[in-house]
Amino acid sequence: MKCILSTIIACMMIIKCIGQEEIKNPVLNKSLNKYVIGFIPSKANNIFGIAIGPFGSEVICDKPYTKYSHGLNIQIPGQGILQTFYIFNSPFKQVYKNKIIDDEFIKKDTSFKRAIHNGLILSLLGTFTDQVNGVSISGWMSLGKNINGVSINLLWNLYYEINGLSIGIFNSTLVMNGIQIGFINRTVKLKGVQVGLWNRNEKRSLPLINWNFK
Structure with a gap:
């Protein structure tokens, strides 16, 4: 049983970041674009149209440049299942405790x-896509850095910053500009409204509805 569990965890770590040891590789092809349909994860700089695959291109770590997709991005199953390990060990735990955001922490x-x-990103279990400008929808959990638009995850949204709308059973951000809707909503800096069973921000913790517009 221990052997099986160790194998599963090892596979998950490989999926999360492919090629991490090769990040110093100086040979980069930065002119590769794909059109109409592209399979992900991909080293392409841009995919215009439909990007489809089991995981997003963020798992490729040996290319120190940003991979873009424009249009429809479909990830099945997606990396959201890995986020289960963050439920009781949120990377924001210390920040929530102190209610202070270190600017250097955010920048880094x-x-x-x-x-x-x-555009639109869809996933069965969720994504680790760093930034989404548009709409992100999954049936489980998603983690990332920025959402500019709408993020809907059945269980959990975990992002550094959301500008727009966040819907899920649990919503966790450091900076929230917009609306959080869920059972438990939590952020450090809120400019907007929280609606749920329990809502917490830098000003107060309240049931049902909370707000801050400063």
Whole structure:
């Protein structure tokens, strides 16, 4: 049983970041684009049309440039199942405790993005796409750096910053500009409204509805 569990965890780590040891490779093809349909994960700079595959291009770590997709991005099953390990060990735990966001912490963790999608992204279990400009929908959990638009995940949204609408049973962000709707909503900096059973931001914690517009 221990052997099986170890194998599963090892496979998950490989999926999360392919080629991490090769990041110093100086040979980069930065002019590769795909049109109409592209299979992901991909090293292409841009995919215009439909990007489809089991995981997003953020799993490719040996190319230190951003991979873009424009249009429809479909990830089945997606990396969301890996986020289950964050449920009781949120990377924002210390920030929530202190209610203070270190600007250097944000800058360090959000400056470089391995993958950005512009449009609609769909996944069965969720995505780790760094930034989505548009709409992100999954049946489980998603983690990333920025959402500019709408993020709908059945169980959990975990993002550094969301500008727009976040819907899920649990919504966790550091910066929220817009509306959070769920059972438990949590952020450090809120400019907008939280609607749920329990809502927490830098000003107060309240049931049903919470707000801050400063």
